[in-house]
Amino acid sequence: xxxxxxxxxxxxxxxxxxxxxxxxxxxxxxxxxxxxxxxxxxxxxxxxxxxxxxxxxxxxxxxxxxxxxxxxxxxxxxxxxxxxxxxxxxxxxxxxxxxxxxxxxxxxxxxxxxxxxxxxxxxxxxxxxxxxxxxxxxxxxxxxxxxxxxxxxxxxxxxxxxxxxxxxxxxxxxxxxxxxxxxxxxxxxxxxxxxxxxxxxxxxxxxxxxxxxxxxxxxxxxxxxxxxxxxxxxxxxxxxxxxxxxxxxxxxxxxxxxxxxxxxxxxxxxxxxxxxxxxxxxxxxxxxxxxxxxxxxxxxxxxxxxxxxxxxxxxxxxxxxxxxxxxxxxxxxxxxxxxxxxxxxxxxxxxxxxxxxxxxxxxxxxxxxxxxxxxxxxxxxxxxxxxxxxxxxxxxxxxxxxxxxxxxxxxxxxxxxxxxxxxxxxxxxxxxxxxxxxxxxxxxxxxxxxxxxxxxxxxxxxxxxxxxxxxxxxxxxxxxxxxxxxxxxxxxx
Amino acid sequence: xxxxxxxxxxxxxxxxxxxxxxxxxxxxxxxxxxxxxxxxxxxxxxxxxxxxxxxxxxxxxxxxxxxxxxxxxxxxxxxxxxxxxxxxxxxxxxxxxxxxxxxxxxxxxxxxxxxxxxxxxxxxxxxxxxxxxxxxxxxxxxx
Numbered sequence: 234x235x236x237x238x239x240x241x242x243x244x245x246x247x248x249x250x251x252x253x254x255x256x257x258x259x260x261x262x263x264x265x266x267x268x269x270x271x272x273x274x275x276x277x278x279x280x281x282x283x284x285x286x287x288x289x290x291x292x293x294x295x296x297x298x299x300x301x302x303x304x305x306x307x308x309x310x311x312x313x314x315x316x317x318x319x320x321x322x323x324x325x326x327x328x329x330x331x332x333x334x335x336x337x338x339x340x341x342x343x344x345x346x347x348x349x350x351x352x353x354x355x356x357x358x359x360x361x362x363x364x365x366x367x368x369x370x371x372x373x374x375x376x377x378x379x380x381x382x383x384x385x386x387x388x389x390x391x392x393x394x395x396x397x398x399x400x401x402x403x404x405x406x407x408x409x410x411x412x413x414x415x416x417x418x419x420x421x422x423x424x425x426x427x428x429x430x431x432x433x434x435x436x437x438x439x440x441x442x443x444x445x446x447x448x449x450x451x452x453x454x455x456x457x458x459x460x461x462x463x464x465x466x467x468x469x470x471x472x473x474x475x476x477x478x479x480x481x482x483x484x485x486x487x488x489x490x491x492x493x494x495x496x497x498x499x500x501x502x503x504x505x506x507x508x509x510x511x512x513x514x515x516x517x518x519x520x521x522x523x524x525x526x527x528x529x530x531x532x533x534x535x536x537x538x539x540x541x542x543x544x545x546x547x548x549x550x551x552x553x554x555x556x557x558x559x560x561x562x563x564x565x566x567x568x569x570x571x572x573x574x575x576x577x578x579x580x581x582x583x584x585x586x587x588x589x590x591x592x593x594x595x596x597x598x599x600x601x602x603x604x605x606x607x608x609x610x611x612x613x614x615x616x617x618x619x620x621x622x623x624x625x626x627x628x629x630x631x632x633x634x635x636x637x638x639x640x641x642x643x644x645x646x647x648x649x650x651x652x653x654x655x656x657x658x659x660x661x662x663x664x665x666x667x668x669x670x671x672x673x674x675x676x677x678x679x680x681x682x683x684x685x686x687x688x689x690x691x692x693x694x695x696x697x698x699x700x701x702x703x704x705x706x707x708x709x710x711x712x713x714x715x716x717x718x719x720x721x722x723x724x725x726x
Numbered sequence: 727x728x729x730x731x732x733x734x735x736x737x738x739x740x741x742x743x744x745x746x747x748x749x750x751x752x753x754x755x756x757x758x759x760x761x762x763x764x765x766x767x768x769x770x771x772x773x774x775x776x777x778x779x780x781x782x783x784x785x786x787x788x789x790x791x792x793x794x795x796x797x798x799x800x801x802x803x804x805x806x807x808x809x810x811x812x813x814x815x816x817x818x819x820x821x822x823x824x825x826x827x828x829x830x831x832x833x834x835x836x837x838x839x840x841x842x843x844x845x846x847x848x849x850x851x852x853x854x855x856x857x858x859x860x861x862x863x864x865x866x867x868x869x
Contacts, residue, residue, distance in 0.1 A: 236815075239822045247809055253802035295823040 237283065238292040238305045240276045241315045241354045244269060245322070249347035256339055263330055266343040270323035273350070277316040284312045285705060289712065289722035291360070299360075299724045300424040306360035306723050309709035310560060314357045314487060317567045320691065321479045322350040328575050328684040329472040332582065337383050337470070345382065346476065349375035356484050360723050362413065362420045365488065366406050369452070373399050376481060379473045380465060391468035398461040402451035409444040416441065423723035426495050426716055434499035442497035442504050446489065453485025454541050456514035463522065466534045471578020474530070478537050479571040483563060486541060490548045490559065494713045495720075501551065508549035513640045515542030516647045523654035527589040529577045529662070532654050536573070536613065539651055540566045543644055547628040555631025557710040561702075562624030565612075565695060569621065572609045572688035573655075576602065579681040580662060589658060594667035602682060603663040605689055610659055612692055614652030620696030621648075734783060741783035748776035756851055757844075766847035770854025777859060786866055797863065801856025808849030811842060 248269035255262045284290055290307045293299060307315070326346060333342060352372025359365050377399075381392040414420055416437060417428045429438060451458045462482070466474050489508075497504055519539030523532050544566065547559030579602060581587050584595070596603040608619070615621035625648060632641030695702060712718050752772035759765030780789050815824040827841035 236822055243809070243813065243822070247806075247813075250802055250805045250809060253805075254799065292821055294821060295825065296821045 235290050235292050237276075237280065238290050238307045238358060239294075241273060241280060241319065242305075242351050242358060244273045244276060245347040245351040245354065249344045249351060252344040252347060253341065256341065259335065259338060262338065262343050263326075266326050266347060267323065269347065270319065270326050270350075273319040274316070274323055277312065277319045277354075280307055281309070281312045281316050281705065284309050285708060289719065291723055300419055300421045303364050304360040304421060304423075304723050305358045306423075306719065307358055308712040308719060308722070309705060310490070310713055311357040311487075313560070313564060313705060313709055314483070314567075315354050317564050318350060318353050318357070318480060321476065321567060321571050322346065324571060324575075324684040324687055325472055325476045325479075327687075328475065328578075328681065331680040332472050332578060333470050334383075340382055342379070342382060345375050345379045348372075349379065349476065349480070353480050353484055357487060360422050362410055362422055362425070366403070366410060369406065369484070370403060372481070372484065373403065376477060379476070380469050382473075383470070385468075388468045391464045394461055395465040398451070402448050405444065405451075406448045409441055409448055412437075412441045412444070421723070422491070422495055423720040426498075426720055427724070429496060430499065434497060438497065439500045439503060442493070442500070443507070445492055445497075446504070446508065449485045449488040449492070450511070451485070452482070453489065453545075454482045454515075454538050455485075455545060456511050456518055456542070459515070459518070459538050459541075462538065463531060463534050466537070467530055471530075471574055471581065474534075475571050475574035475578070478534070478574050479567045482537055482541055483567055486544050486548070486563065489545065490713065493548065494551065494556070495716045498716065505549045505551055508545055509637060509640060512542045512546035512549055513643055515539070515545060516643060517542075520647050520650045520654070524650060527661075528587045529580055529589065529658055530587050532658060533570070533573045533577050536651060536654065537566075537570060539647055540570070543625065543628060543647070546640060546644060547624075547631065550628070550631045550635050550637060551714075552631040552634055553710060553714055554627045554634060556713050557706055558624045558627025558629075558631060560624075560706050560709050560713075561627060561699075562621070565620040565624050565692065568688055568692040568695065569609055569613050572605075572685045572692060573613065575681070575685035575688065576606050576609060577658075579685070580606075580658075582681065584662075589661040592662040592668060593665040594663070596663040597667065603659070605682065605685060606663070607659055609685075609689055609692070610652065610655035612689075612696065613655055614648050616652075618696055620692045622696065623699050738783045741779055745776040745779050748772060748779065752776065756847065759847060760841060760843065766850030767854055769847075770851040771858065773851070773855050774858035774862070777855075778862060781862065781866065786863065797856045797859040799856070801853050801860065804849045804852025804854075804856055806849075807852065808846050811846045811849060814842070 248266065252262055252266060255265060280290070284307055292305045294303045294305065296302070326343065329338070329342065329346070349372050352368050352375055355368035356365055356372065359368055377392065377396050380395055381388055410420065413425065417425055419425055419428060447458070454462045466477055469477070493504060493508070516539055519535050519542055522535030522538060526532055526535070540562070544559050544562050547555040547562060583599065584592055586592065612619035612621050615625045625644065629641045629645055632644065752769045755764035755772060756766060756769030759769070777789065777793065780792070812823040815822060825841060825843045825846070827839055830838055830840050832838050
């Protein structure tokens with residue numbers, strides 16, 4: 234019993250509720266949501282440290298023991314992601330002050346953000362499959378609200394697609410959970426794992442596994458199921474895109490990582506091989522998308538898909554090195570995507586256009602923005618001292634160790650094209666001669682840059698301080714590789 | 727909206743009586759939820775049904791005069807109540823959402839079992855009423 238585990242969910246939830254009552258006072262809302270997010274970071278930081286020293290923390294809600302009640306289980310993997318989520322939450326809140334506009338802010342915007350953070354943290358921490366579904370819905374409903382907030386034409390159109398698609402995938406999730414419950418009679422993930430290793434992973438179980446892969450793949454943006462993502466993430470303001478791009482697809486990936494390292498592990502020749510191929514295709518299509526567009530936002534959005542493919546490959550290969558790599562890359566990607574979306578949003582806010590053809594020579598006017606964009610671009614591609622390097626290195630290392638030469642090479646090659654796609658923004662927008670952009674008047678990027686700067690700083694620290702981060706990641710990978718530890722922690726009491 | 731005066735005498739007279747019966751039934755369902763079918767969700771829905779009946783028989787303005795509350799805050803208050811009931815267990819060193827009950831001697835009801843789960847249910851009830859009424863009022867106001 235450790236009530237501390239619920240706090241990363243409870244704090245955003247409670248602050249979201251309190252923010253409902255503050256809509257009249259804009260300043261109060263801003264201060265309150267900043268304070269709540271800051272407290273969230275401190276709490277999640279303490280959680281990470283507690284898990285590091287004392288092992289997996291569990292909490293049986295309402296005092297009902299493991300297979301019967303809902304269990305929250307914070308292992309290091311979940312805790313690290315919760316911490317990253319809290320950081321992303323705070324920075325998005327800070328970025329919102331200048332970018333989303335007062336009209337939106339007064340329409341329960343900060344409440345929506347906090348509800349989304351509560352949903353994401355809950356999905357990371359829960360130890361129960363149906364409860365995970367509930368937290369998915371919490372974060373999805375908050376995201377429906379955020380994507381449509383403001384009610385511009387493009388938002389209305391894209392949110393309709395987004396909602397229809399996610400309702401279908403949620404229905405499939407319920408169906409998958411229903412099948413699983415019918416076959417095993419339990420929904421607690423640790424208990425499921427035990428039941429399946431006792432009875433063996435039959436063909437039926439593998440079918441359910443693939444169904445869940447389909448569901449989480451829809452949420453996470455995996456190859457044939459990512460088609461909703463580019464449009465949906467393009468519609469809302471940059472702050473919300475940053476929140477979505479950094480968090481939402483990662484929840485799907487987390488769910489895949491959790492389910493396919495804990496529950497469906499006995500037919501890896503089929504399920505994990507399938508995931509490897511899907512990962513390869515995701516990378517290919519993500520890269521094609523990011524090269525095809527001359528639109529700043531679209532390029533960044535397609536880079537999410539590429540990263541999803543890389544992380545999925547790391548999870549699917551399932552060796553110690555590749556799992557560690559996937560965790561490194563997951564955290565790196567959450568930070569760097571937040572930064573990139575904010576920088577792209579700032580670029581669009583300053584120039585009034587998203588098209589690369591209409592920009593040029595911005596480095597003279599906005600040198601800081603330019604160099605920040607450059608650093609985040611090479612960090613995204615994984616140039617050695619920066620944060621994307623270690624993750625991709627380990628993923629490739631794991632891939633080669635497993636004999637997946639072609640796809641590992643593909644992953645490495647994709648870095649080159651990712652680098653090209655982002656540097657294309659840098660070269661077109663910042664180099665060359667200055668062009669008349671539709672909007673010239675805001676001379677400075679007042680207040681828009683510092684959240685992205687914090688993101689970059691954290692990302693730099695994450696890359697340079699790998700030595701310091703690695704014990705945490707090692708511990709996280711260890712639990713994923715040895716599901717017995719997780720099961721023992723959840724079912725012991 | 728509609729300037730023409732319509733004669734809704736029968737509807738309005740029946741509503742005056744029936745909406746109270748519906749309200750009473752919803753309270754009954756709310757309190758019986760622990761040991762019989764019912765509870766906060768269905769109780770809240772039926773309460774909103776009685777308000778919707780008022781809305782049908784009269785109009786938005788009249789109903790707002792009868793119930794001068796912002797239903798968004800009702801939903802918020804319900805959420806707050808539910809979360810705080812869960813968090814209340816922190817004070818007693820019990821896991822989140824632990825509930826307890828006790829037997830009390832009340833003046834009219836005699837020996838009654840009171841459970842903290844009812845407070846959580848009250849939160850659910852308020853959220854359901856708040857959300858339903860917000861949806862209906864918002865759609866009703868649009869032209």
